[in-house]
Amino acid sequence: MLHFDSLRLSYSKDLTKLTNAVPVASFTTLYPANILCTTMATLEQTKETFRRADAVCFDVDSTVIREEGIDELAKFCGVGDAVREMTCNAMGGSVTFKKALTDRLSIIKCSREQVNKLITDHPPQLTPGIKELVDRLHERNVKVFLISGGFRCIVEHVASQLSIPHDNVYANRLKFYFNGEFAGFDETQPTAESGGKGRVISMLKEKYGFEKVVMIGDGATDLEACPPASAFIGFGGNVVRPQVKERSLWYVTSFGELLKELEMI
Numbered sequence: 001m002l003h004f005d006s007l008r009l010s011y012s013k014d015l016t017k018l019t020n021a022v023p024v025a026s027f028t029t030l031y032p033a034n035i036l037c038t039t040m041a042t043l044e045q046t047k048e049t050f051r052r053a054d055a056v057c058f059d060v061d062s063t064v065i066r067e068e069g070i071d072e073l074a075k076f077c078g079v080g081d082a083v084r085e086m087t088c089n090a091m092g093g094s095v096t097f098k099k100a101l102t103d104r105l106s107i108i109k110c111s112r113e114q115v116n117k118l119i120t121d122h123p124p125q126l127t128p129g130i131k132e133l134v135d136r137l138h139e140r141n142v143k144v145f146l147i148s149g150g151f152r153c154i155v156e157h158v159a160s161q162l163s164i165p166h167d168n169v170y171a172n173r174l175k176f177y178f179n180g181e182f183a184g185f186d187e188t189q190p191t192a193e194s195g196g197k198g199r200v201i202s203m204l205k206e207k208y209g210f211e212k213v214v215m216i217g218d219g220a221t222d223l224e225a226c227p228p229a230s231a232f233i234g235f236g237g238n239v240v241r242p243q244v245k246e247r248s249l250w251y252v253t254s255f256g257e258l259l260k261e262l263e264m265i
Contacts, residue, residue: 152174
């Protein structure tokens with residue numbers, strides 16, 4: 001018998017009621033989703049959307065934090081080299097995210113004890129400027145969410161550092177047997193699939209009535225979340241992924257650039 005880790009699932013039955021909440025739905029049959037945000041808007045419109053956003057959603061690995069959590073876990077478990085290249089392929093979009101996650105975890109096979117020790121001995125390092133940016137967004141009453149293809153146990157630790165409620169965290173859940181051995185991951189969560197971040201954003205728009213939602217991240221799974229996100233901002237402060245940079249209307253390499261934009265209001 002197996003069970004999930006003790007961290008509770010923050011998103012509710014609302015995920016079963018996802019709708020196609022895409023602001024430009026009439027164009028979806030003509031343009032691929034991840035092209036709409038770059039071709040149907042201008043740079044200034046994207047910046048204006050960010051300045052007026054109701055909610056901002058951040059990717060976590062290589063965006064909010066400096067490292068890729070799964071790579072750090074693999075390194076900690078002694079299989080870092082075997083997993084690192086697979087992560088690059090997943091972030092670049094050359095394989096489906098679910099396959100990449102399944103393949104990597106089948107190599108890592110971490111125990112619950114190893115995961116807990118990683119968080120204790122090697123806590124994730126925040127990217128410079130992210131705390132100041134999140135604080136500023138909170139001051140403006142902008143809702144902040146963390147949407148990650150990484151693991152909830154790690155992402156919740158990051159959320160606590162940034163004063164983001166755990167209910168605003170959407171991430172994958174590892175599964176363990178009662179003896180603590182690895183038993184897989186919860187494949188039913190939207191963040192386990194390519195396109196999952198977009199489905200979470202659709203749910204958030206439906207649940208809270210957000211009109212302007214911005215997605216910020218470094219990877220292909222972040223880019224493809226727009227739409228339903230109103231705008232996408234590519235982030236290259238930790239790693240530059242060429243495919244994402246080329247297809248981002250607004251691409252930044254520091255959170256200071258976003259803080260500066262908020263000061264223009």
